[in-house]
Amino acid sequence: MKILKAEFIKSCVSPKEFPVGGMPEIAFVGRSNVGKSSLINSLLQRRGLAKVSRTPGKTRAVNIFSVATDDSALPRFLLVDLPGYGYAKVSKTERLQWAPLIEQYLVRQTTLYAVVLLIESRVVGKQDRETRDWLMSVGHRPVVVATKVDKVRPSERVATLRRVQQEIGLSVDEGLIPYSSATGEGRDRLWSALKAPTQT
Template sequence: MRILTAEFIRSCAGPEQFLKGDLPEVAFIGRSNVGKSSLINSLLQRKGLAKVSRTPGKTRLVNFFRATSDDPGLAQFLVVDLPGYGYAKVSKALRSQWAPLIEQYLSGSEQLRAVVVLVESRVL
Protein backbone atom coordinates (compact mmCIF):
# COMPACT_ATOMS: atom_id res chain seq x y z
CA MET A 1 0.00 0.00 0.00
CA ARG A 2 1.29 3.44 -0.94
CA ILE A 3 0.12 6.61 0.82
CA LEU A 4 -1.10 9.17 -1.71
CA THR A 5 -2.20 12.01 0.56
CA ALA A 6 -2.24 12.77 4.26
CA GLU A 7 -3.66 15.78 6.06
CA PHE A 8 -4.37 17.02 9.55
CA ILE A 9 -8.11 17.12 10.25
CA ARG A 10 -8.73 18.13 13.86
CA SER A 11 -7.50 18.20 17.46
CA CYS A 12 -10.09 17.19 20.04
CA ALA A 13 -10.21 18.05 23.74
CA GLY A 14 -13.33 15.99 24.46
CA PRO A 15 -15.56 13.24 23.09
CA GLU A 16 -18.08 15.70 21.67
CA GLN A 17 -15.38 16.79 19.21
CA PHE A 18 -14.33 13.30 18.07
CA LEU A 19 -14.95 12.61 14.40
CA LYS A 20 -18.08 10.67 13.56
CA GLY A 21 -18.17 9.04 10.18
CA ASP A 22 -17.58 5.87 8.26
CA LEU A 23 -13.81 5.96 7.71
CA PRO A 24 -11.86 3.24 9.53
CA GLU A 25 -9.56 4.50 12.29
CA VAL A 26 -6.14 3.33 13.45
CA ALA A 27 -5.02 4.78 16.79
CA PHE A 28 -1.47 5.05 18.16
CA ILE A 29 -0.94 4.88 21.91
CA GLY A 30 2.08 4.63 24.22
CA ARG A 31 4.08 6.40 26.90
CA SER A 32 5.00 10.04 26.50
CA ASN A 33 7.88 10.56 24.05
CA VAL A 34 7.92 6.95 22.84
CA GLY A 35 7.69 8.10 19.21
CA LYS A 36 3.99 7.89 18.30
CA SER A 37 3.95 11.14 16.31
CA SER A 38 7.28 10.34 14.64
CA LEU A 39 6.00 6.92 13.57
CA ILE A 40 2.82 8.49 12.18
CA ASN A 41 4.90 10.96 10.16
CA SER A 42 7.04 8.12 8.83
CA LEU A 43 4.13 5.83 7.94
CA LEU A 44 2.21 8.64 6.24
CA GLN A 45 5.41 9.88 4.56
CA ARG A 46 4.81 13.47 5.69
CA LYS A 47 7.55 15.06 7.77
CA GLY A 48 6.05 17.46 10.29
CA LEU A 49 2.43 16.37 9.83
CA ALA A 50 2.13 15.22 13.45
CA LYS A 51 4.00 17.63 15.74
CA VAL A 52 7.00 16.12 17.52
CA SER A 53 9.25 17.34 20.30
CA ARG A 54 12.04 16.13 22.54
CA THR A 55 9.94 17.35 25.46
CA PRO A 56 7.49 14.71 26.77
CA GLY A 57 3.87 15.78 26.49
CA LYS A 58 3.80 17.58 23.13
CA THR A 59 0.63 15.75 22.06
CA ARG A 60 -2.01 16.98 24.50
CA LEU A 61 -5.20 16.33 22.53
CA VAL A 62 -6.59 13.54 20.34
CA ASN A 63 -5.34 14.40 16.84
CA PHE A 64 -7.03 13.08 13.70
CA PHE A 65 -5.32 12.75 10.30
CA ARG A 66 -6.95 11.59 7.05
CA ALA A 67 -4.92 9.49 4.64
CA THR A 68 -5.63 8.15 1.18
CA SER A 69 -3.86 5.18 -0.33
CA ASP A 70 -3.62 3.30 -3.60
CA ASP A 71 -5.22 0.24 -1.97
CA PRO A 72 -8.79 -0.07 -3.33
CA GLY A 73 -9.86 -1.86 -0.15
CA LEU A 74 -8.59 0.96 2.05
CA ALA A 75 -8.74 4.06 -0.12
CA GLN A 76 -9.29 6.42 2.83
CA PHE A 77 -8.72 5.99 6.55
CA LEU A 78 -8.05 8.01 9.69
CA VAL A 79 -4.93 7.91 11.82
CA VAL A 80 -5.39 8.99 15.43
CA ASP A 81 -2.50 10.29 17.54
CA LEU A 82 -3.34 9.94 21.24
CA PRO A 83 -1.63 11.76 24.13
CA GLY A 84 1.08 9.75 25.84
CA TYR A 85 0.72 8.33 29.31
CA GLY A 86 3.26 8.53 32.11
CA TYR A 87 5.71 11.37 32.58
CA ALA A 88 5.17 14.63 30.70
CA LYS A 89 6.47 18.15 31.25
CA VAL A 90 3.02 19.55 31.95
CA SER A 91 1.01 20.19 35.10
CA LYS A 92 -0.45 17.25 36.99
CA ALA A 93 -3.89 18.74 36.43
CA LEU A 94 -3.46 18.70 32.66
CA ARG A 95 -1.89 15.24 32.67
CA SER A 96 -4.79 13.89 34.76
CA GLN A 97 -7.20 14.88 31.97
CA TRP A 98 -5.47 12.65 29.42
CA ALA A 99 -6.43 9.23 30.81
CA PRO A 100 -10.20 9.90 30.67
CA LEU A 101 -9.80 11.49 27.23
CA ILE A 102 -7.95 8.43 25.89
CA GLU A 103 -10.45 6.06 27.51
CA GLN A 104 -13.41 7.98 26.05
CA TYR A 105 -11.89 7.78 22.58
CA LEU A 106 -11.00 4.08 22.78
CA SER A 107 -14.36 3.02 24.22
CA GLY A 108 -16.50 5.34 22.12
CA SER A 109 -15.12 5.14 18.60
CA GLU A 110 -17.35 3.03 16.37
CA GLN A 111 -14.85 3.05 13.50
CA LEU A 112 -11.73 2.06 15.47
CA ARG A 113 -10.22 -0.91 13.64
CA ALA A 114 -6.76 -1.16 15.21
CA VAL A 115 -4.75 0.21 18.12
CA VAL A 116 -0.99 0.31 17.71
CA VAL A 117 0.70 0.22 21.12
CA LEU A 118 4.25 1.56 21.07
CA VAL A 119 6.56 0.16 23.72
CA GLU A 120 9.85 1.82 24.59
CA SER A 121 12.72 -0.57 24.01
CA ARG A 122 15.38 1.22 26.07
CA VAL A 123 16.40 -0.52 29.25
CA LEU A 124 16.83 1.89 32.15
Protein backbone atom coordinates (compact mmCIF):
# COMPACT_ATOMS: atom_id res chain seq x y z
CA MET A 1 0.00 0.00 0.00
CA LYS A 2 1.30 3.44 -0.92
CA ILE A 3 0.44 6.43 1.26
CA LEU A 4 -0.52 9.33 -1.01
CA LYS A 5 -1.20 11.85 1.73
CA ALA A 6 -1.11 11.93 5.52
CA GLU A 7 -1.69 15.04 7.58
CA PHE A 8 -2.64 16.08 11.09
CA ILE A 9 -6.20 17.45 11.29
CA LYS A 10 -6.92 18.32 14.91
CA SER A 11 -6.77 17.37 18.59
CA CYS A 12 -10.01 16.64 20.44
CA VAL A 13 -10.33 17.26 24.18
CA SER A 14 -14.08 16.66 24.41
CA PRO A 15 -16.58 14.37 22.66
CA LYS A 16 -18.23 17.29 20.87
CA GLU A 17 -15.02 17.69 18.87
CA PHE A 18 -14.97 14.09 17.60
CA PRO A 19 -15.05 13.68 13.78
CA VAL A 20 -18.33 13.68 11.90
CA GLY A 21 -18.99 13.13 8.24
CA GLY A 22 -18.84 9.42 7.67
CA MET A 23 -15.19 8.80 6.78
CA PRO A 24 -14.00 5.47 8.26
CA GLU A 25 -11.81 5.77 11.35
CA ILE A 26 -9.02 3.51 12.59
CA ALA A 27 -8.19 4.01 16.26
CA PHE A 28 -4.89 3.14 17.96
CA VAL A 29 -4.99 2.20 21.63
CA GLY A 30 -2.15 1.30 23.98
CA ARG A 31 -0.34 1.81 27.24
CA SER A 32 1.71 4.96 27.73
CA ASN A 33 5.13 4.60 26.10
CA VAL A 34 4.13 1.48 24.12
CA GLY A 35 5.54 3.06 20.96
CA LYS A 36 2.24 4.19 19.46
CA SER A 37 3.49 7.39 17.82
CA SER A 38 6.54 5.63 16.39
CA LEU A 39 4.34 2.88 14.95
CA ILE A 40 1.97 5.40 13.37
CA ASN A 41 4.88 7.22 11.74
CA SER A 42 6.27 3.90 10.51
CA LEU A 43 2.92 2.68 9.23
CA LEU A 44 2.31 5.91 7.31
CA GLN A 45 5.97 6.28 6.35
CA ARG A 46 5.98 9.87 7.58
CA ARG A 47 8.76 10.81 9.95
CA GLY A 48 7.58 13.15 12.71
CA LEU A 49 3.88 13.16 11.78
CA ALA A 50 2.84 11.81 15.17
CA LYS A 51 4.98 13.42 17.85
CA VAL A 52 7.28 10.95 19.59
CA SER A 53 8.39 11.47 23.18
CA ARG A 54 10.30 9.41 25.72
CA THR A 55 8.00 10.81 28.40
CA PRO A 56 4.98 8.53 29.04
CA GLY A 57 1.67 10.31 28.61
CA LYS A 58 2.80 12.81 25.97
CA THR A 59 -0.39 12.26 23.96
CA ARG A 60 -3.06 13.97 26.05
CA ALA A 61 -5.86 14.38 23.54
CA VAL A 62 -7.55 12.39 20.78
CA ASN A 63 -5.39 13.28 17.78
CA ILE A 64 -6.88 12.94 14.30
CA PHE A 65 -4.96 12.40 11.06
CA SER A 66 -6.33 12.26 7.52
CA VAL A 67 -4.85 9.55 5.30
CA ALA A 68 -5.20 8.84 1.56
CA THR A 69 -3.82 5.67 -0.07
CA ASP A 70 -3.65 4.04 -3.49
CA ASP A 71 -5.51 0.96 -2.24
CA SER A 72 -9.12 0.60 -3.34
CA ALA A 73 -9.96 -1.37 -0.18
CA LEU A 74 -9.08 1.59 2.04
CA PRO A 75 -8.58 4.69 -0.12
CA ARG A 76 -9.30 7.36 2.52
CA PHE A 77 -9.70 7.18 6.28
CA LEU A 78 -9.04 8.98 9.54
CA LEU A 79 -6.33 7.62 11.80
CA VAL A 80 -7.08 8.30 15.46
CA ASP A 81 -4.31 8.38 18.06
CA LEU A 82 -5.80 7.93 21.53
CA PRO A 83 -4.09 8.93 24.80
CA GLY A 84 -2.08 6.11 26.36
CA TYR A 85 -3.48 4.40 29.43
CA GLY A 86 -1.46 3.52 32.50
CA TYR A 87 1.45 5.45 33.99
CA ALA A 88 1.96 9.04 32.93
CA LYS A 89 3.70 12.01 34.54
CA VAL A 90 0.58 14.11 34.76
CA SER A 91 -1.86 14.87 37.53
CA LYS A 92 -4.35 12.26 38.69
CA THR A 93 -7.15 14.67 37.75
CA GLU A 94 -5.93 14.83 34.16
CA ARG A 95 -5.58 11.05 33.93
CA LEU A 96 -9.14 10.68 35.17
CA GLN A 97 -10.27 12.99 32.37
CA TRP A 98 -8.67 10.80 29.73
CA ALA A 99 -10.56 7.61 30.55
CA PRO A 100 -14.07 8.95 29.82
CA LEU A 101 -12.76 10.67 26.68
CA ILE A 102 -11.26 7.45 25.33
CA GLU A 103 -14.27 5.35 26.33
CA GLN A 104 -16.79 7.76 24.80
CA TYR A 105 -14.85 7.82 21.56
CA LEU A 106 -14.66 4.02 21.32
CA VAL A 107 -18.33 3.56 22.22
CA ARG A 108 -19.95 6.49 20.40
CA GLN A 109 -18.18 6.72 17.06
CA THR A 110 -20.39 4.90 14.55
CA THR A 111 -17.77 5.36 11.81
CA LEU A 112 -15.11 3.44 13.77
CA TYR A 113 -13.82 0.94 11.21
CA ALA A 114 -11.11 -0.82 13.20
CA VAL A 115 -9.28 -0.67 16.53
CA VAL A 116 -5.58 -1.50 16.88
CA LEU A 117 -4.42 -2.52 20.35
CA LEU A 118 -0.69 -2.09 20.90
CA ILE A 119 1.08 -4.27 23.47
CA GLU A 120 4.79 -3.91 24.22
CA SER A 121 6.29 -7.31 23.50
CA ARG A 122 8.57 -7.27 26.55
CA VAL A 123 6.10 -5.83 29.06
CA VAL A 124 2.51 -7.07 29.26
CA GLY A 125 0.39 -5.59 32.04
CA LYS A 126 -2.95 -6.27 33.65
CA GLN A 127 -4.43 -3.19 31.96
CA ASP A 128 -3.55 -4.58 28.53
CA ARG A 129 -5.72 -7.68 29.12
CA GLU A 130 -8.46 -5.55 30.68
CA THR A 131 -8.43 -3.19 27.70
CA ARG A 132 -8.82 -6.03 25.21
CA ASP A 133 -11.62 -7.56 27.28
CA TRP A 134 -13.39 -4.20 27.46
CA LEU A 135 -13.03 -3.58 23.72
CA MET A 136 -14.57 -6.98 23.05
CA SER A 137 -17.43 -6.19 25.44
CA VAL A 138 -18.35 -3.02 23.51
CA GLY A 139 -18.28 -4.72 20.12
CA HIS A 140 -14.70 -4.35 18.88
CA ARG A 141 -12.36 -7.22 18.15
CA PRO A 142 -9.06 -5.35 18.06
CA VAL A 143 -6.13 -6.04 15.80
CA VAL A 144 -3.44 -6.84 18.39
CA VAL A 145 0.10 -5.71 17.67
CA ALA A 146 3.22 -6.57 19.69
CA THR A 147 5.54 -3.56 19.48
CA LYS A 148 9.33 -3.19 19.80
CA VAL A 149 10.04 -6.75 18.67
CA ASP A 150 13.47 -5.63 17.42
CA LYS A 151 14.47 -5.31 21.09
CA VAL A 152 13.70 -8.99 21.76
CA ARG A 153 16.59 -11.43 21.36
CA PRO A 154 16.07 -13.79 18.42
CA SER A 155 16.44 -16.79 20.73
CA GLU A 156 13.63 -15.46 22.94
CA ARG A 157 11.27 -14.26 20.24
CA VAL A 158 8.95 -17.27 19.92
CA ALA A 159 8.55 -17.63 23.68
CA THR A 160 8.02 -13.88 24.11
CA LEU A 161 5.27 -13.66 21.50
CA ARG A 162 3.60 -16.79 22.85
CA ARG A 163 3.58 -15.22 26.33
CA VAL A 164 2.02 -12.02 24.99
CA GLN A 165 -0.66 -14.03 23.23
CA GLN A 166 -1.47 -16.01 26.37
CA GLU A 167 -1.49 -13.05 28.74
CA ILE A 168 -3.75 -11.02 26.46
CA GLY A 169 -6.14 -13.93 26.09
CA LEU A 170 -5.74 -14.55 22.36
CA SER A 171 -6.71 -17.98 21.10
CA VAL A 172 -4.41 -20.04 18.90
CA ASP A 173 -6.44 -19.01 15.84
CA GLU A 174 -6.27 -15.28 16.62
CA GLY A 175 -3.33 -13.48 15.12
CA LEU A 176 -0.72 -11.41 16.94
CA ILE A 177 1.25 -9.09 14.68
CA PRO A 178 4.90 -8.55 15.67
CA TYR A 179 5.94 -4.99 14.76
CA SER A 180 9.15 -3.00 14.74
CA SER A 181 9.00 0.70 14.00
CA ALA A 182 12.79 0.64 13.63
CA THR A 183 12.91 -1.98 10.87
CA GLY A 184 9.39 -1.81 9.43
CA GLU A 185 8.70 -5.46 10.25
CA GLY A 186 4.96 -6.09 10.43
CA ARG A 187 3.94 -3.09 8.35
CA ASP A 188 2.51 -5.03 5.40
CA ARG A 189 0.85 -7.55 7.69
CA LEU A 190 -0.82 -4.81 9.72
CA TRP A 191 -2.13 -3.10 6.58
CA SER A 192 -3.57 -6.41 5.41
CA ALA A 193 -5.36 -6.84 8.73
CA LEU A 194 -6.71 -3.29 8.64
CA LYS A 195 -8.17 -3.74 5.17
CA ALA A 196 -10.34 -6.58 6.46
CA PRO A 197 -11.12 -5.87 10.15
CA THR A 198 -13.23 -8.28 12.15
CA GLN A 199 -15.85 -6.94 14.55
CA THR A 200 -17.58 -9.03 17.16
